[in-house]
Amino acid sequence: MNQIVLIVVLPLLAAFLVPIVARMSASLGAALGPLVMGVCLWITGTVAIESAGNAFAINIGGFMPPLGITFFVDRLALLFAFLTALLVLVLWPFQGEHRPREHALTLILAAASGGLALSGDLFNIYVFYELVSVASFGLVATGRRSSAPAIRYLILSGFGSVLALVGIALVYTQTGTLNLAHLSQLAPTHLINPIGLAAFALILLGVGVKAELFPVNTWVPEVYATAPNRVSALLAGLVSKLAALVILRLLVLVFAQEQALLVMLLLGLLGVITGELAAWRAQDMNRMLAYSSIGQLGMVFVAFSIPGETGVFAGLAIALHHLVVKPALFLLAARWGGALSGLAGAAGGNLPAALLFTLFALSLVGVPPLPGFWAKLLLVMGLAEQVGPLYHFALAGILIATVVEANYLFRIVSTLFHRDSPASPAPQKHSGGDIATAGLFGASLIAAVLLLIPLSQSLKTIAQQTADAAAYRAVVTLAPTTSTLGDTQ
Amino acid sequence: MDALHILIELTLMPLVAFVVGLFMVLMMRRIAARIQRRVGPPLLQPLYDILKLYGKQTQISHGILHDIGIIMAVGGYIAAETMLPVPGMNGIADKAGLITLAYVLMVPSLGLALGVGQCANPNGSIGISRALTAMLAYDIPFVIVIFGVAWQAGSNNLVDIIALQQVDGIASWGIVQTPLLAFAGLFALHAILGKHPFEIYIAPAEIATGPMVEMGGKYLGGLFVMQCFQLYTAGVIYTSLFLGGGENWLTFLVKSFAVVAVPICIAYLFPRFRTEDVVRLVWKWPVMLGLIGIAFVMN
Amino acid sequence: MSQELTRMLDTLTKDIAGAKVTLKRARRMRIDVDADALPALLELLQGRGSYVHLSAISCVDWIDDNQFELVYHVWSYESNSLVSAHTRIPRDPGVYLSIYDLYKPAAFFERDIHEMFGLYFEGSPSMEKFILTEWEGPPPMRKDFDAEAWVRDTFTERDYNPEWLKELTDAGGGIAIRPQDIRK
Amino acid sequence: MTPLDYLLLLSLLTVVIALVAGHRSMGGVWLTFTYAAQLGGLMLMAGLTNQPDVITSSLSFTILGQSLTWRYDALSWYFALITISAGLLSTMYTAGDWGEKFRADGGNLWLLHVAIALNVLSMLILLGSGDLLTLFIGWELVSWASFLLMILAGGPSIQAAIRYITYAMGGAMAILAGLALIYGHTDSFTYPAAANILHSLSTAHLWAPLLLLTLGFGVKMALLPLHLWQAAAYAHTPGPGAAFLGAISSRMGLYALIVVLIQLVGLVRVIELPVLFSFISARDVLAWVAAFTIIFPTFTALRQNDARMLLAWHGIGQGGYMLLGLVMGDALGSAGGLMHVFNHATYQAALFFSVAAVVYRTGTADLNRLGGLVARMPLSFLAMLVGIIGLAGLPPMNGFVSKWLVYRSLMLEGEPLLFVAAVVGTLGTILSVYKLIHNMFLGQLRVEHENIREAPWSMTAPMLILSVVVFVTGLMPGLVLQWIAGIQATVGLPVIDYSLGGLDSAQGSLDMLWVVGVLFAGFGIGAVLFYSGGRTHRVHQLDNYAGGHFLSADIRYHYSDNFYPGLMRLIGPLYRYSFAWLESAVQSGLGLLSLSTQGFYRRVAPANYALVTAVLVLLWVML
């Protein structure tokens, strides 16, 4: 089962090989990336079957934690590793301008993402996170109009990294370790204090840049609006979720304290409200989707702030739903740029695209029996079970935001289907690949409806496993010295 | 036997109403004449008018609805008369009740409105528009009064209401028990009769008698019959609600004529109000008094 | 006052050939003017003499002179005086200029005169039928139109010789028409 | 397989047929038959109305730890009856020439069929909901199905539909919040659990879920002040669709309210529930909301110049009577409220059908461009006449009976002001419906309409069927009241003591058989009197008194615009303070907020935010 490491190593290797190979044979260079990702997919699949849902840890190079590099593989990690490979494959930039460079960057992104999903210690997380930043920065900058936003993104991202690093440093000063399992052991004694909380806040803000957390997400609209749509799809669909995953891990294992949850809740709620409100007045589709993405991620954070398995369950459900819907929407938006009013009657030439858009919009708003509804229901149920006015306040905020969301999404849907509008220049037809990919997402959404009961059960299992910090600690075998250190303190 | 009995009642009640109504019309015209220092029409004048109108040799119709309108106007009142108890005859009063009566009384207006509509004469439509507006005005105090009386009596059955008032003479009459309601009722009654100052919907010189503009011959005759019924109905409802109904025919008729005489005596002293002034007036005073009256009743 | 008015009018009309101002009564002047000078006169009266109100235009049929006389009555609110401008035009062809551009109310008067006298006003906005919508005959106010003959042609007379009247006539009373009044 | 399964399957089959064959010319006919089959399926369950019983569906799931079940009782049956009948008649109407013309004019007939079938299916699902979760799911399905029906015409309907869906989502989210509050107390969505907890909640805690749920369901019922969406949304839906929506759609809100207020909370509790810091109770609040819902929309309808808009506004107003009757809580009032659902559906559909027939022939529903059509479209006129008498609540139509019950209940409960409000609504309705029928069917026939003909049978048949129903149930209200009594027994209301002709009561009974009998006997005598007079001679409509003026066909001799000038001079200024300002205030407030949040995201130096937030969080942590 150690071959799981390959999903980090192989894309990384391939990323360095791609330019070289492409120089030798263009077609081979083009095929290399998807091939590697396919292999990763296969590896993840086999590992998932082999492990049969049990968590295990891998110590790279044989060093025992907390000293060595630890990969922690449980259902959640496998799920995200799988989704990473899958999404990268599906959203592979087949038609970019600078193909080798893009391929290489995408592969790096894939590798780093896989790493983020699997990493079991803070330092590695930081390293992979930086890698993700670099790769995504490169990818964003490939867009024609995206240099200024990319720089903003870079600045914010860099600033976030600094904050995260400071946070990690604080953690290290408090505990002397960066291994999550170890930290988890030490947290009750070392980190339930203002300094621990400060560390969490800093890491949250730092990682939050990628996860579109409220105040550090100002890069999102511009970048998504200007970057190539496949990149936007990757960033919104995948990277943000991985960042959220990191925060989830930290929250469950290390910072499981009330104030931390409170900060998450507040920032998440602010994200929801500002995102949806801003989207309400957005004038073009990409920006609207970007704002909507902020809102959805805010909802994920609100969900994670619910203590225990319920919150994880709800958050994962929303995140996964968003992961399916948003990339597809970005793909559909590829040819629907410009002012929204210019889309009047766009459905005429592009009926499948318009229908898919409607489907995703319905799911996003949360219309039963589409998956979006169940995800939202989970969140609502979770929030309702909590006592405390803030949770109920969050509930109200989310519900109001949903109304706003429904309004703007269906304003667009009606614009698309507007029949008797003056003949505006018809928007371009979508490329077949985009439609097919979006259709794939749509099909998976429909499939999710049909497989709702098994899916919800397996997701619940994942949530259970994820929320169980003790099991995590049990899986990672720590080096005896440090464990005694923890015990003695 | 019972069926025969009720059949006789159902036949007699409208007949009586018609005959009494004829005399009420006469009384109305006589009072008007006396107020204007004239002699006034002879005794059978209302009958002559109706006979003459029905006997017209050529009559014009604007369509089937024009005819049906008149039929509904007359027929609705005939039906309504059977719901008004008179001494010795209850008709179907206990099967219908006050609210039903109030709504059955709208059927003739609706029928008339339909007939007038078919005439395609804007004067008529304007008249109907004003009449309906006036109805909106006067029905509100009217239903307030109905509510008050029904609450007071604990029943909306006119028979019960009358019986309750006859328990101990004048002291148990509605007008003594609930004077405010009685006054509001009188006000509403005046408006219902559509005499000055509430006759903007007729306005002969302005909209050529409004709803009646295209009515000639038996159409107008039907409306004259309807007027008889209308006066009778108004008088009897008020008598039943506030004056203890009729112990016997004599007192019954005296009361009914007296009730109708009051608004008529007032009417010919006034010019007419505009529509909105009618609404404003009727929504202000009788409604206010009626509500105060209800407040007294319900305590 | 009236003297001043006359003087003022004299001054006003001194440039207009043939204009003759006569004082009829206090504040009531008559100006006789040639037909081709009338518009100029009216313009002066309106523009400089403050006679802004056209009260009426009247027409007289001088059949013996074979002329129509047109009288324009204009009123001044400042001096509270009326000026009647008289002019004569030949009956034949009976065409004259409209003063609609000076006085808007002239449209109605001219239309009326056209209907009643058959006089045509060039430049008047409408010479359609005005009041006599049913009238097909010649202009009825012309003196050559014999209304009585027309009536006799159009309507029949009612013979009314009841007994009681006969008695009266026999007794020397009743209705008598003097011989010179009977028209042939 | 229970009868309910058959019913739902049949309904699903209808949707499938609509999907497959909705675009064919015979599709409408097949669909009509499937709706009839659904009606038959429903009749299998007719036993529900006799005893308080429940038929469950064998369909049930357990998702996320919640079990979803569906079941029918007398209440569901009653509403399902109206729903399916409305679907049946609307489809019948669409199936013939109307549909052909709709398609020829560029309408999407297939989508219309699908939308109506989906509406029926989703409503049947909603009506079968066996727990709060299925209630919500059904609710959402109904909302979105109606949205589809409303939006499919394009053009002005889009604005209206968007407005609708925004209101509907607002309502749905309020419901979700209410359900969440209940769930927070019970961890369960089942009715018994919810009922238990609602019974045990203190007054202050009961208010929140109650308010949220009432608001949410009230949106669909278009209770004031949440009513602004409805009229335009219904009116712009194509003919039969509008009839369907007008007949039943917004009554789903009433169904859900009955479930919540009466079955779960219990009307007794609602009646006693005091409004905090005041001396009135929840019932007073609801009753006054209902009363205002009667008055304001009715008088708004009075001002409409489009026949469909006028009817749609009345639909809102009539909803008020239903709620008003229900919250009175006694046997008469609730029976009146429930019966009004049926009655309103029948006459409203007939009215919409009639108006659609006129639009079909003349191409307009503008009340200032019609007139005199009775000579050309007598059957449509008849349907409209019956319909407006029902709508105005005059004898002998069924609308009178239900309103009578409500009035009677208000009298017995001693609510004079509410009573007056209800009567004011009725009077306003009379004014407005007379304007409707006068401006369309009476008065002068326009030259351009000289040669039009009556609508084809496929259109007149449904309206005549409905007219007959309106009359027969007015004559024999006992037919409907027996179902009502079943419902009252099921949901725990006092049961009405009905007879075939109406009601037997010591305090004033109603026997419509007698009333209608006497009324028609009166008409008979009137007719005898009338026809015993001289012969009549029919004249041309231009042979008319005009003060001696000669009328010609090009002169419009018809009074239609600003029909009640006198009244409008008095109350016209009041219309300025309409509820539209509330909506626009919310909208502009939202716009302002949105603008400011966008401003936040547009800042050039984003890192400052991060810095500020980091510092703030750290400060918070340290302090």
Place this chain on the structure above:
Amino acid sequence: MIKDIPIIAEQAQQPRRTNPLAHVFDELMNFARSRSLFMLHYCTGCGAIELPPAMTSRFDMERLGIQPMVTPRQADILLVTGYVSIKTLKRIILTYEQMGSPKHVIGICSCTVNGGMYWQSYATAKKLDEYLPVDLYIAGCMPRPEAVISGLQKLIDNIKHGKSDNWKDYYQRYDHYLGNQQHLFGNNWQTPTDVIGEAREYGLFGPQTLGQHTELLESVQKPLQPLEMKL
């Protein structure tokens, strides 16, 4: 002062009904008709000023069952009160035709008799009875209320005895009246009322109902068919 104008044409006198009940009924109806006269006073000229005194307290027409009405549909007598200009005459004929039979025309003032002081005016019609079947003239310039009431009483007597059937003459000799009207108003003359149709409907045809003038009318008239209900 008041003189009957003899009925111009010999009428196809309706045979008296032999059934004694019908006879009584006819008498009753005649009586009722005579005692209930609704009048439409068409105020064409100066004579109208004499009617208000006749109606109000001094003379009080209502004693005789006479009431003013405002539309021709409701009225029985048409009072033409003064000179009749040709334009006005058109309206008078329109109004007359809209009245329901039995209807009576009373010409008040000399002008209606023979033009009066306008005897040589080109603008007024001279003899009303050429255009409408006048029942009664009340001459005078103007007749005082006493004369008006006296005239009305005369009319009442005539009606009571069934002698005032001039309205039938209008139907029976429509061609004659129409000819006179066309003579004055031109060949395009048409009223909205279908007199011939009415005559046909009520069996009031006479030998002169149709003629050359009605032919002319039918060749120019716009449709007068009532709107029949169509399915």
